C-alpha cells in the first residue's frame with residue numbers, strides 16, 4: 001500500500017471521500033465528499049474567500065454552469081479545448097496520447113502536434129496497456145460536455161469547462177459595480193466540467209470538479225509598478241523558471257531556485273510586479289490551509305505551453321507521493337485577450353475610461369433630441385430613450401449616425417423595449433471635447449485554483465503515521481471537527497457535563513463531537529485520525545473543581561483549565 005492508497009482508505013472509512021455511484025459500479029473521474037470531506041473542502045473554500053474577498057477586496061459572483069455555445073465559441077473553447085486521443089483497435093479503450101507516451105518513454109510531450117505524437121507512438125512501438133493491441137491514429141477530442149437548452153435541443157450549449165468565462169461575460173456590470181475604477185476584480189467558485197479522456201489518477205483528474213478563479217482587471221501600464229507589490233517583495237519562493245527547465249546542464253534540484261520576488265522581477269524571471277504579487281497571495285493561502293512548504297514550488301509555463309496571448313504564467317505545483325508534482329493553481333497574465341474576443345463577438349464595448357494626469361482633446365458625437373416629436377411618439381418611454389442614448393459608446397453611436405444617414409432609421413434595443421428611431425427625432429454633430437482620460441481595454445491577471453486537487457494535497461500533507469497512531473495534522477483553519485468532548489466514564493454525571501460542554505461549543509460556532517465509547521486512548525486516536533486539534537475530557541476532578549483536561553493533537557500535551565474557560569481558550573487558539 002503506498003501513501004495514496006493509505007489516504008484513500010482512511011478517507012473512505014472516516015467519511016472524507018467516497019467513490020461516486022458506487023452501488024452501480026462507480027465511474028472514473030467522479031468522487032463524493034462525505035460528511036467530514038465536505039466540511040474540509042468548504043473550509044478550504046472559505047479560507048480562499050478570506051484571502052481574495054476580505055483581504056484583497058474582490059467580490060464573488062455566481063453564474064450558471066450551463067453555458068450557451070456562442071460564449072465558448074468566442075472564448076476559443078469550441079475549437080481549442082481539446083486533448084489528443086488514441087483508441088485501441090482491438091479493445092476500443094481510449095487513452096490520452098501524450099500521457100500514454102510519457103508513461104512509456106522518458107520524453108516531454110508538452111506542445112507537441114498530433115503528427116509528432118503519432119510519430120512518437122510509432123517509433124517507440126507503444127501499444128494498448130490493457131490488451132497490447134495497436135492504436136488507431138491520434139485525433140483530437142473536445143473535453144466539453146455538450147448539452148442543449150429547451151425542448152427540441154434548438155439552442156446548443158455546454159457545461160462550463162471553467163468558471164472564468166462567467167466573469168468576462170459580466171465584465172460591464174462588474175465594471176459598473178466598481179464605478180469603473182481600475183484595478184478591480186471578481187472571483188467565482190463553482191463546478192467545472194471536463195470530459196477527461198481517461199481519468200486514471202483518482203481524485204487528481206476529475207470529470208466534475210470545483211474551481212475557484214479570479215479575474216483581476218488592471219491598467220496594463222501599471223503592471224511594472226504594482227502598488228501592492230511592496231508588501232510582498234521580500235517573500236522568498238522556490239521558482240522553476242522556463243529557462244531552467246530547458247537547461248539540460250542543470251540537475252532537477254538545481255533547476256529550482258529559491259529567490260525573493262523582488263529579485264525574480266528584477267532579473268526578468270517573473271514578468272512583472274502584478275503577477276508576482278498574485279503569486280505571493282497564492283503562497284499565503286496555501287500556507288494557511290496547511291500545505292507543506294517543502295512540497296510547494298512555482299513552475300513557469302514554457303513558451304510552447306503558454307497560450308499565445310498570455311504574457312506570463314506560473315503554476316503552483318504541490319508534491320504528492322504517488323503522482324509527483326501536480327499543478328494545483330495557475331496564475332496567468334492573460335492580457336486583454338478575453339475581453340477583446342468577447343467585444344468582437346458580442347459587439348459590446350468592454351473598455352474602461354481611465355483618468356490621465358494630462359488633459360487632451362477628442363472628437364465625439366453630441367446628440368440633441370427633438371423632444372416634442374420624441375415625447376409624442378414614445379410618451380412615458382421618452383426618458384428611457386434619452387438615457388439609453390446617453391449611454392451609447394462611440395462605436396454604437398457611429399452605427400446609429402450612419403444608419404440614420406443611409407437608411408433614415410435605426411432600431412435601438414434597450415432592456416425595456418426596442419425604439420425605432422427616425423432621422424427627424426434627433427440631430428447628431430461631432431464636437432471637440434477636452435477630456436482628462438482615455439478608454440482602455442484592461443489586462444487581466446487570473447489565478448485559477450483546482451479546489452479538489454488542493455483538498456487532496458491538504459490531506460496528503462497532513463497525513464502522518466507515528467508508531468502508535470495515524471494523525472491528520474490539519475491546520476486549524478481547515479480541520480473539520482474542532483473539538484472532541486469525552487466523559488471519562490459513563491456515570492456520575494460526567495456524560496451530562498460533557499454533552500452540555502459540546503452543546504456550548506456548538507452554540508459558539510465550533511463543530512464539537514461527543515464520544516463516550518471505548519477506552520479514552522482509543523477516543524483520542526479516533527479524533528487524531530480525522531485531524532481534530534483539541535480533545536476535552538470530563539473526569540473525576542471536574543466533579544470536584546469544575547476543571548477539565550485539554551489534550552492537544554500534535555504535541556499530545558495534556559493540561560487542565562476551568563470548564564468555563566474552554567470556549568474562549570479554544571476560540572483564541574483557533
Ligand SMILES: Nc1ncnc2c1ncn2[C@@H]1O[C@H](COP(=O)(O)OP(=O)(O)OP(=O)(O)O)[C@@H](O)[C@H]1O
Nearest residue numbers: 194196204205206209327328329330448449450453
Ligand atoms: N480534471 C481535473 N480534475 C481536477 N482538477 C482539475 C482538472 N483539470 C484542471 N483542474 C484544476 O483546475 C486548475 C485550473 O485549470 P487549468 O485549465 O489551468 O488546468 P489544466 O492546465 O488544463 O490542467 P491539466 O494540465 O492537469 O489538465 C488546475 O490548476 C487544476 O488544479
